[in-house]
Amino acid sequence: MKKVLVLAETKNGKLRNVSLEVLTVAGKIANGGEINACIFGSDGEKFREELAKFGAQKIYLVENAELNRYTPDGFKQALLKVIEEVQPEVVLTGHTSVGKDLLPRVAVRLNAALISDCIDVEVGEKIIFTRPIYSGKAFQKKEVTNGIVMATIRPNNIEAKENQAAGETFKILAELKDLRTMVKDIVKKTSGKVDLSEAKIIVAGGRGVKSAEGFKPLQELADVLGGAVGASRAACDAGYCDYSLQIGQTGKVVTPDLYIACGISGAIQHLAGMSSSKVIVAINKDPEANIFHIADYGIVGDLFEVVPLLTEEFKKVFAENQVVTG
Amino acid sequence: MKIIVIMKQTFDTEEKIVIENGVIDKENVELIINPYDEYAIEEAVKLKEKHGGDVTVITVGTDEAESALRTALAIGVDHAILVEMEEDAVQLDENGIANVLATVIKEKEFDLILGGNMSVDNGASQVGPRLAEVLNIPHIATITKIEVDGKNVKAERDAEGDVEIIESSLPILVTAQQGLNEPRYPSLPGIMKAKKKPIQKLSMEDLDIEEELLQPLSKIVECYLPKKKPSGRILKGDLSNQVEELVQLLCHEAKVI
Amino acid sequence: MTSLPQTADVVIIGAGLMGCSTAYELAKRGIKNIVVLEKNAIGSGATGQSSGVLRGHYSYPILTRMAVQSLETFKHAKEILGNDVGYQPVGYMFGVDEENIETLKKNVKMQQSNGVNTRIVSKEEVKKEIWPQLDTDQFGAFAFEPEGGYGDPVLTNQAYADAARALGVKIKQYCGVHRVITSEDGSKVVGVETVDGHTVFSSCLIVAAGIGAHHLMKNVGVNVPVKGQRAQLVYISPGTYMGRVPSFGDFKHDQYIKPEVSSGHLLLGNADHANPQYIDPADYDAGNYPRHATEEAIEKAIVKFLSCFPTLVQSKLISSYSAAYEITPDGIPFISSTPIEGIFLCTGFSGHGFKITPSVGKLTADLVLEGKSRQKGIDLAPFRLTRFEENDLLEPEHPYTTTVNRHV
Numbered sequence: 001m002k003k004v005l006v007l008a009e010t011k012n013g014k015l016r017n018v019s020l021e022v023l024t025v026a027g028k029i030a031n032g033g034e035i036n037a038c039i040f041g042s043d044g045e046k047f048r049e050e051l052a053k054f055g056a057q058k059i060y061l062v063e064n065a066e067l068n069r070y071t072p073d074g075f076k077q078a079l080l081k082v083i084e085e086v087q088p089e090v091v092l093t094g095h096t097s098v099g100k101d102l103l104p105r106v107a108v109r110l111n112a113a114l115i116s117d118c119i120d121v122e123v124g125e126k127i128i129f130t131r132p133i134y135s136g137k138a139f140q141k142k143e144v145t146n147g148i149v150m151a152t153i154r155p156n157n158i159e160a161k162e163n164q165a166a167g168e169t170f171k172i173l174a175e176l177k178d179l180r181t182m183v184k185d186i187v188k189k190t191s192g193k194v195d196l197s198e199a200k201i202i203v204a205g206g207r208g209v210k211s212a213e214g215f216k217p218l219q220e221l222a223d224v225l226g227g228a229v230g231a232s233r234a235a236c237d238a239g240y241c242d243y244s245l246q247i248g249q250t251g252k253v254v255t256p257d258l259y260i261a262c263g264i265s266g267a268i269q270h271l272a273g274m275s276s277s278k279v280i281v282a283i284n285k286d287p288e289a290n291i292f293h294i295a296d297y298g299i300v301g302d303l304f305e306v307v308p309l310l311t312e313e314f315k316k317v318f319a320e321n322q323v324v325t326g
Numbered sequence: 327m328k329i330i331v332i333m334k335q336t337f338d339t340e341e342k343i344v345i346e347n348g349v350i351d352k353e354n355v356e357l358i359i360n361p362y363d364e365y366a367i368e369e370a371v372k373l374k375e376k377h378g379g380d381v382t383v384i385t386v387g388t389d390e391a392e393s394a395l396r397t398a399l400a401i402g403v404d405h406a407i408l409v410e411m412e413e414d415a416v417q418l419d420e421n422g423i424a425n426v427l428a429t430v431i432k433e434k435e436f437d438l439i440l441g442g443n444m445s446v447d448n449g450a451s452q453v454g455p456r457l458a459e460v461l462n463i464p465h466i467a468t469i470t471k472i473e474v475d476g477k478n479v480k481a482e483r484d485a486e487g488d489v490e491i492i493e494s495s496l497p498i499l500v501t502a503q504q505g506l507n508e509p510r511y512p513s514l515p516g517i518m519k520a521k522k523k524p525i526q527k528l529s530m531e532d533l534d535i536e537e538e539l540l541q542p543l544s545k546i547v548e549c550y551l552p553k554k555k556p557s558g559r560i561l562k563g564d565l566s567n568q569v570e571e572l573v574q575l576l577c578h579e580a581k582v583i
Numbered sequence: 584m585t586s587l588p589q590t591a592d593v594v595i596i597g598a599g600l601m602g603c604s605t606a607y608e609l610a611k612r613g614i615k616n617i618v619v620l621e622k623n624a625i626g627s628g629a630t631g632q633s634s635g636v637l638r639g640h641y642s643y644p645i646l647t648r649m650a651v652q653s654l655e656t657f658k659h660a661k662e663i664l665g666n667d668v669g670y671q672p673v674g675y676m677f678g679v680d681e682e683n684i685e686t687l688k689k690n691v692k693m694q695q696s697n698g699v700n701t702r703i704v705s706k707e708e709v710k711k712e713i714w715p716q717l718d719t720d721q722f723g724a725f726a727f728e729p730e731g732g733y734g735d736p737v738l739t740n741q742a743y744a745d746a747a748r749a750l751g752v753k754i755k756q757y758c759g760v761h762r763v764i765t766s767e768d769g770s771k772v773v774g775v776e777t778v779d780g781h782t783v784f785s786s787c788l789i790v791a792a793g794i795g796a797h798h799l800m801k802n803v804g805v806n807v808p809v810k811g812q813r814a815q816l817v818y819i820s821p822g823t824y825m826g827r828v829p830s831f832g833d834f835k836h837d838q839y840i841k842p843e844v845s846s847g848h849l850l851l852g853n854a855d856h857a858n859p860q861y862i863d864p865a866d867y868d869a870g871n872y873p874r875h876a877t878e879e880a881i882e883k884a885i886v887k888f889l890s891c892f893p894t895l896v897q898s899k900l901i902s903s904y905s906a907a908y909e910i911t912p913d914g915i916p917f918i919s920s921t922p923i924e925g926i927f928l929c930t931g932f933s934g935h936g937f938k939i940t941p942s943v944g945k946l947t948a949d950l951v952l953e954g955k956s957r958q959k960g961i962d963l964a965p966f967r968l969t970r971f972e973e974n975d976l977l978e979p980e981h982p983y984t985t986t987v988n989r990h991v
Binding site for chain 3: 340521
């Protein structure tokens, strides 16, 4: 039985889903103990019901208007104050742009360990967290050996489960001073061209693309997916696209979540630049093409037929999802 | 402007990970500068070129890390410090590393500290903010732009896609995100000159840090490799059905969309 | 995916340049049922690590003739093989020190008489027309071949593979050969057993497995003296636009430079074979050798480069890689029969095979089908396996006084 505190986050006036996931983790760790949540900013009260539904027995509100936007100094002081009040044994939050920014500073103040970016937790005699290392090429299990346990949980990994609790609210007064960074403005993400080395999704073309013109359907697919276009050396050498798009031994090394290889035979030099991609899709006319050996999914066919169909299909699926979650 | 860059040497991102007796095998592995730290080094050199001053790069590691420091020197960093650890010394956790760096930095004058927002090996994103807290200075993480004007600092921070425009002042610590800049390649004459630049080496004894500050607070219980990917699947059937199936697989099985 | 037949007229081990060009030549001459077994992917061995320089400059007349014959295929690849092979006729320049001027002249004469489009060019002409940034003063003399340059070894390999497939050749990738099977008395080849336990029966086997030939043949009692040698290659950007510059064999500094037309980068390769770094065949097989050049090798390359191009102070290091070539004791390949009936070797290209690939395919097909060369002026004898025990090695006609002879 543990006493656990979860820092819940909001974004665009809504509770973040990751906070509900973290509450679910908190339930597992509490193991019959106490699940506390805290939420910062002037409209924290609004989220009482939702937090309670996912297991928060007590909810601590720190309502200072300075906390409507995240700053390391403001949130640090608020969280330290809540921790002082609640005296939790475990502090959890999402591995988000707030969580991973804030908790290291709080950990220093509490002389505590912090286990970051956890994707799983086992609760027995000890609390053992699992986290990916080397960009997911390996995993480690880690435990805190000394002091308060702090961890950040990777979003979209653990399913949030409803677990209705009382959700009694408590207001905490925090005196916030010396906020040394100021958020002047927040500019919403605009969709623009995605840089190849940053792209989560890459649509790459090879010799099979046949011309500069041939890259158009690839770009359209990339645009729909919010990804970037890349190319094999053969395509660059043939002058179909700019050398800056080259992926491979003498070009860029990329590790996107999804790599769609179109008309790429899969020369070993190209694989050196992309084989660590999480999921590889190969589209090639030649069923013997080497790329199929490393692909997770393959379609044997003409890329000029397959790619436009794929673009349409994604558009369709995205449009349907909009309706459901809208 | 006095700039400090905190840097880590990591496995080349192309390296295969091998686990032997429960630990990651470091034998015969090729090492590089942590890619996020490369952005930090580039930005430091750019800021120096614009505002004058000097750049010192600090790393904690074994003598193998010397090559990473030489690369930084070749790019345009002025001074390099290696806090040397024995291969078999107690592994420091993020807390220990932050305290070691703070001990070195406290002895120095500085206006700005730059680092990567995470290391591609451990991926914890802790050392930067921890160091700022130990030094009692503000920090801005995952920046994609920074301007310094006198004591004033204006930065753009990548907050999961949104851009936060943040103002603060020196001294400050910032961590670099992809997109901050395009790191330059070292020039050939720069590489040759860097060979001759001195590297300051400090041992843990030299630093004389309280034992307590280095004590790991967490411990690795186990390391393991992910399950082998099942071999790939060539889809069958009518082309439009294949495409439909592929989209479903990517959305629901592979979950990459 | 290609399924593996139980029998084949010819089995070739290795789908690199040599295996594929040989398969293509055999198929063109009407041989059916050819199976190429490749333990990894097409071009994944030494082929994929070749810098792709094309030149006719050899000090051995026979290799010169092979390069001349081969150039025709590189020039007309589209018509002959049906696909582009990345041929870039940027020219090939060869530079030597004072001591080797006379040798260079003799070699150029020999090359001209064998059909190479080459000539001696003056330092002034190099400075003015070919490579203005090069400090020509430290060189003794230069030769220039306008049709030399480079090609893309991987594209060439794929073009041969595609052309061979179109003629019915089966190329099975990710299908390593575990062992060669011989008749009970060990005198004849019977077939091969793959790593995953299949047997392909054949009375004709061509081993084009690079360094892999060593252990495959050792297991049937034949010593093939090939080993791995590490080559370290450095990519740089000259930091300035240089226009069209040639591939350059700098045999004053024992370095070669290959331009990349697409990126403007230069590849620097070491040609100093005074202290070769050998690789254990076991590591070679596992791909367990470093992927990048060592700091020491990079520094050496930089010093040599900056000495040649002292004004290119903006030049930058882009990347480096490390390759492993299979080499023979004399640097001359094996295109040879073996003591075992039906087994032929096509390996040991010692880092200079790319430029003679088309010729090697023809020659190997001659060897297998007729037991003798049908190629004019290209005898098979210098490439036989027994040349070492017979102490009858190929000698260059006009050797240079550097360490490069075995490769030039």
